[in-house]
Amino acid sequence: MTLNPAHTALWSAPHASGAVDATVHVPGSKSVTNRALVLAALASEPGWLRRPLRSRDTLLMAGALRELGVGIEEGVGPDGTGEFWRVIPAGLRGPATVDVGNAGTVMRFLPPVATLADGPVRFDGDPRSYERPLHGVIDALRALGARIDDDGRGALPLTVHGGGALEGGPVAIDASSSSQFVSALLLSGPRFNQGVEVRHTGTALPSMPHIRMTVDMLRAVGAQVDTPESGGEPNVWRVTAGALLGRDLTIEPDLSNAQPFLAAALVTGGKVTIPEWPARTTQPGDRLREIFTEMGGSCELTDYGLVFTGSGAVHGIDVDLSEVGELTPGIAAVAALADSPSTLRGVSHLRLHETDRLAALTKEINELGGDVTETADGLHIRPRQLHGGTFHTYEDHRMATAGAILGLAVKDVVIENVATTAKTLPDFPGLWTGMLGA
Known part of the structure; x- marks a missing residue:
């Protein structure tokens, strides 16, 4: 079988030189x-x-x-x-x-x-x-x-x-x-x-x-x-x-697709604004306000949108993600950069998503020097000093954005097939580099 060139292309994940300060217009849900x-x-x-x-x-x-x-x-x-x-x-x-x-x-x-x-x-x-x-x-x-x-x-x-x-x-x-x-x-x-x-x-x-x-x-x-x-x-x-x-x-902005941008504020100690964040929504991504605040950030919902600010510290978390499983890859990436261990629970069904997300996250974070253990219904993540390397995506858009989050804090992370993000987030690389002022 001939592979689509996009599937084998490598993208150097941008490394953040300082605190992010950006407004990101996230496309619809x-x-x-x-x-x-x-x-x-x-x-x-x-x-x-x-x-x-x-x-x-x-x-x-x-x-x-x-x-x-x-x-x-x-x-x-x-x-x-x-x-x-x-x-x-x-x-x-x-x-x-x-x-x-x-x-x-x-x-x-x-x-x-x-x-x-x-x-x-x-x-x-x-x-x-x-x-x-x-x-x-x-x-x-x-x-x-x-x-x-x-x-x-x-x-x-x-x-x-x-x-x-x-x-x-x-x-x-x-x-x-x-x-x-x-x-x-x-x-x-x-x-x-x-x-x-x-x-x-x-x-x-x-x-x-x-x-x-x-x-x-x-x-x-x-x-x-x-x-x-x-x-x-x-x-x-x-x-x-x-x-x-x-x-x-x-159509509301896709709050789950806002995750990597909010994570960027968290891991760099910066600030990201997502315009038109709804005051009431059934989207699972709204839980990010609670989860990322517990992991070290703070947020304010204004008439303009959501303003999320990192404190400069990232904390581990013990959390049941059964209702918001799609957020697991991004949370796992942040947890790998935290100052204490994390346990992500209630997500055994992720083995049946675009890829087996639990196995994929374990393998890819560990190959960058991490310490992730797969459990019966989730992941246990012990922070370690990470290093660069190739982060494979398995044609899974949320794996690609998780790799990009890691690349903010870890030099020389290369994402394989970042084009898979087009499944739900058109031009993610452009939005990502734009957020960083590139």
Whole structure:
């Protein structure tokens, strides 16, 4: 196989010569953009997405919906700023082929949508996508009446034979390996004939903020949703069948993608401002205010945005990250630079993400001289004097940004395939060097 040159290219991570002092405009949220695209595509009238994220994952979602017959028009506001997408719902059609890349939201959110298409829809993607769990969605859709060919793998590639409708109703699934299994069924649930009732039967459910994000966004477009938080049964979510409204939605900045920039303030004893940080949000990245403050920083949420300031010291932390697992790589990088040990818990599900993040972080930090031990459900990190070397990313965007954080404090760190950050954060190298004044 011929490798994409970007996969083998090496990028010298910039070393900070002093305290960072910068304002960084972080692009829109991937999680919000891709949920908004699905809901707009299933609505009964056109809708608008303003300031959507344009990254590999969101462009894959938009491209997949276009393959299914949805109109998505792109434009820019009259003043030359404020990019928007206008989404025009249509009858979903097949046959179609969907490229999911390695995007969990695309591979999990769209098979339920495909059951509503008039014809077969084939799903395929990157080699790593074949290893990521999809059984929760496949088994649930079959229980609800869908016909899916996956040769018994419970994973990609697969074909959904859309019948133009799905009966829906109650279904039990084990979503302990990914909360996206629940979100996938809820997002399309209003279009099922009987709606959907999703009952989680497994152990602890990871990334609960992402399910709350799904519920909030469904309610914002007119769906009736009953949840455990609203007085329903524990681990049960119900969505009533009904029409979805087209909305005019402005996408929030991606708070998880703000992580490396806040980490830069923490590890250099500097200050970083993230404009338009929302005062209320369901994004997991909002936990960074609490976590990075405990690790030695301070923050102030103003009308302009979030101002985060490092104290010049970085402290270890003992923290349960089960609800915010995507933040683990960046926290691990900061912890490797701290003045005391850290324990990161509740994230065994990260072994099934873009790569096995626990194994990858352990290997890469240790190869720079660190002392990281993998535990049953996370990492134990003992700070050591680190040295330069090549930091491999395994085509995982959050591994690349974790390596860049380490490079701020450790000379001669080289990131392999920094281009993988385009999955959710376009032009990360440009934003990073711009923050440093380069």
